[in-house]
Amino acid sequence: MRVLLISFYYPPAGGGGVQRPLKLASHLPRLGIETHVLAPNDPKWIHRDEQLRPPEAAVLHRARYLGPRGRLPAEELYGRRGLDRLARKIALAPRRVVLPDENAPWALMAVPAAIKIVRRAGIDVVITTSPPNSIHLVGAAVQRATGVKWVADLRDSIVAKPDRRIERLAVRVKERGHALVGRLVAARADAVVAATPRIEDEMSALNPSLRVAMIPNGADFEDFDGLEYRPDRRFRITHTGSFFGTRDPRPFLRAVAASDEAVVARFVGDFRAADRDWANGLGLGDRLELHPFLPHRRTLQLQRDSDALLLLLPDVGERGRDVPSGKLFEYLAARRPILAAVPPDGAAADLIRRARAGIVTAPDDVDAMREAIGELVDRWRRGVLEEPSLDEELRVRLGRFTRSCEFASLLRELA
Numbered sequence: 001m002r003v004l005l006i007s008f009y010y011p012p013a014g015g016g017g018v019q020r021p022l023k024l025a026s027h028l029p030r031l032g033i034e035t036h037v038l039a040p041n042d043p044k045w046i047h048r049d050e051q052l053r054p055p056e057a058a059v060l061h062r063a064r065y066l067g068p069r070g071r072l073p074a075e076e077l078y079g080r081r082g083l084d085r086l087a088r089k090i091a092l093a094p095r096r097v098v099l100p101d102e103n104a105p106w107a108l109m110a111v112p113a114a115i116k117i118v119r120r121a122g123i124d125v126v127i128t129t130s131p132p133n134s135i136h137l138v139g140a141a142v143q144r145a146t147g148v149k150w151v152a153d154l155r156d157s158i159v160a161k162p163d164r165r166i167e168r169l170a171v172r173v174k175e176r177g178h179a180l181v182g183r184l185v186a187a188r189a190d191a192v193v194a195a196t197p198r199i200e201d202e203m204s205a206l207n208p209s210l211r212v213a214m215i216p217n218g219a220d221f222e223d224f225d226g227l228e229y230r231p232d233r234r235f236r237i238t239h240t241g242s243f244f245g246t247r248d249p250r251p252f253l254r255a256v257a258a259s260d261e262a263v264v265a266r267f268v269g270d271f272r273a274a275d276r277d278w279a280n281g282l283g284l285g286d287r288l289e290l291h292p293f294l295p296h297r298r299t300l301q302l303q304r305d306s307d308a309l310l311l312l313l314p315d316v317g318e319r320g321r322d323v324p325s326g327k328l329f330e331y332l333a334a335r336r337p338i339l340a341a342v343p344p345d346g347a348a349a350d351l352i353r354r355a356r357a358g359i360v361t362a363p364d365d366v367d368a369m370r371e372a373i374g375e376l377v378d379r380w381r382r383g384v385l386e387e388p389s390l391d392e393e394l395r396v397r398l399g400r401f402t403r404s405c406e407f408a409s410l411l412r413e414l415a
Helices: 016-027 073-077 082-097 104-121 135-146 169-188 197-206 250-257 273-280 296-304 326-334 347-355 366-381 392-398 400-414
Strands: 002-007 034-040 059-063 125-130 149-154 191-194 212-214 235-240 263-268 288-291 308-312 338-341 358-361
Touching (some): 002 135, 016 125, 016 326, 034 104, 059 104, 073 082, 104 135, 125 400, 135 149, 135 169, 149 400, 169 197, 191 197, 191 400, 235 296, 235 366, 250 263, 250 273, 250 366, 263 296, 296 326, 308 326, 326 338, 326 347, 338 366, 347 358, 358 366, 392 400
Parallel strands (some): 002 034, 034 059, 125 149, 149 191, 235 263, 235 308, 263 288, 308 338, 338 358
């Protein structure tokens, strides 16, 4: 059996979005599936990780990238005033008119490249994995041209973005473009893989006869082999990843400011300039560490060598309780206690409680976070801050290899 995985994020791209397609490309060949990968040659990603290596067992193809380079518009506009801000807005404007997202022009190069691979390699199933949502336009076009089976892997919701504020006309137009892609996927894909139950429900509602499999993200336990935890003179609580939309570190930082002075808040990745300037007013000094984006291996080292890990997910109603978070599974693999400032009745909170991996508080409850930090620091001072220990059944079920086995079963049934 032969499959073609089409992914916009693939090494040397960096960031959390790389891991699911990278692990799938690593494990499917181990399961006896000949795996080809199609990715952009260089879309000028926001982050690059030259230390990440594509698996040699998967055949890698590149298609020339068309489209703008990766940018963080809100960061580029922050602090600018008058004509300077207007000029920057004008420079950013073209990316707003491309639907469903600014990466859509790559389809002009990816579609003919994918058709050629399907025909020459005898591909049985094409997989498109999002974000960006425009990747599924490639899958639909290749399916139509060749008749190959098409699976759409949805790591985020197509029809709703729980982290995004819908307030400007341009944003609403973008959301409509995403919704159109969602209906295309529901109507044309031979199967959909959803990373969360909420995405599964959304796609089933669009087409009740659509075949939808729910395969969550997984934990990469083997990635932490050789990494050690070494206690320090200060209590280090670490958050890795970017802040965007409604994700808000400020309640947590208020809790840190009111906590034991031994507590250090460590953020690794994109930390908004507005939050940084606001945090300066708390007088945390060297108790606040801000690290830029780092290679994945270095990020894992910092996770493992932390006294606790911070998970932040916003409470945006019913939909926010099911926000997919690959970071949660990575944290579980790091085997450090988790302070989870998440919707208390959501999926993340439920998994942390079942795994006995940490303390759950509401994401905006400063007092509860301060008490949780105090409890963790007290255990740390007394030398009884234990590592979470997942039972073997849960560890196997959450493992990325198990998720890939589930994916492989679906692919074989389709082929």
